[in-house]
Amino acid sequence: MDIAVILRTVPDPVEELELNDDETDLDRDYLGFVLNEFDDHALEEALLLKEAGGGSVTAYAIGTTDEVEQILYTAVAKGADAAVKLGDDVGALDAHAQAEVLAAALGERSHELILCGVQASDEIDGQVAMLLSAKLDLPHVSVVVGVEPAGDGLSVTKEYWGGITATYDVSLPAVLGVQAAQQAPRYVAVSRIRQAQEAGALSEAPFVPPTGSSGITITAMRIPESGTGAEMISGDEEAAADRIVELLQAAGMGGGA
């Protein structure tokens, strides 16, 4: 199966975020960006499918930053056959613009399956995976936790809630929004990533600037006041442990004092 995987960078989820002067966007200058974790699962699922049934995996990412190149080289080091940078220094694109750029790039090629993370933490105007499926007029399933070949198509497992899952037969080509791969994303040694980098395992595809609009405008952003309503414990870990034990005992847990 000829599989495309969409990879995106998002602000590192463990970093503190700061706003720009207008307070309408993040201050991106000093922000660390990492691969969107759901896209990492999409890549893993693609590699598992290839290992089980042959075919190829091509990774796509929009942008020209070092982080974008790094996630593409990492994909190659993990086993992707090709990595394509949709390169232009466009800054942050919203989901509509990303879907438009990807549709232009992928529409030209004949991938049988397009895998993408089910969501990203910044997709305020919709999910890229679903917007892309609409643009390419392909069937879609989101919140995918398993993909198996079945006849001419796929058997796809989707998670509902409370651990309930549903299985669907999906005709190809199709777009899937992956929540979790069937195994945790593999690690790859830095030396392998460097090898991919030295081999220049990266190609560039024409970037078609998006012209559409999401139809919404972010007018203000703020960092929610943390701990509103929470009693914040001050002091070091010893003070914190003392207080938490008190709280546990007050709730009838952790033995008597």
Add this chain to the structure above:
Amino acid sequence: MSGAVLVITEHLNKRFTDATFELLALARTLAGDAGVEAALVGSGVAGMAGELGAADRVVVIDAPHLEVFDPDGHAAAFAAVVAGREPRIVLVPYTSTGMDVGSHIAARAGLPLVSYCRSIDASDGLSATCQLYAGKIEADVSVDGDRAVFSVLSGAAPAADGRLEGSPEVVEAGVGAASRTRFTGLAEPEGGDVDITAQDVLVVVGRGIESEANIEDVVKLAELLGGAVAASRPIVDQGWLPKSRQVGKSGLTVKPKVYLALGVSGAPEHVEGMRDSSTIIAVNTDPQAPIFGVAHHGWVGDLFDLLPELTDRLEG
């Protein structure tokens, strides 16, 4: 154009989800004279319309192949309802099935989509407040035009306010485009060794636990407290704990007496599954972590410094 507020309803085994009633309650606050419509897609579902008394009108699409949620089929059916009714506002639940529907119907109808909505204002144009970056940022969003689809987070309105019996007008509609996905089966979750919904104490680990090996110390703490270890989604997706231990939107909803969250950031999807716990204590190195917004008690610091201190005291 009906100008109404259209709610995309969701049901499993002929039972509407809480998300459906929350959206109906929200719709009532937004609709004014234009009224609330509900889109109901399934097989043999017309009789369920009476449960949607919070709506003035229920648009029913009844087709055998849509008995259980079908990503492509339901998206096409709901898109057909939106095309036919031309509502001013479409409310989609931010749930697993809603995620297959929202972006699709917005794209089909050429309407903007506003995602991660916590509240909506329709009094003067359309605007919403949304939670971005896993709840770390709140954003005010205005819609450029006069119609939009909103994907709404759990808890935006009380489900009880939307759970009204009644006899709304029922309108039948056509199926929409043929489906390219086909439902083949439903699977209940495998039972785990521990039922986290039945525990008085849960010690819950998130991304901050950093590695699988570190979970061992947390298990020890949970045992000392007579409780169990649970986790947020990233930990389960990594395979460090089984699915049966997951709290949140795609996991289980828990209400223990004590919920001790260690290195859990508190994304909206997680909070949805634990906010009704009696006492919530959160520990995180990030003072901005949204978990402190729902916790009753919080400490900003390193869980790895705290763990031995807590264990010592409880052993002693």
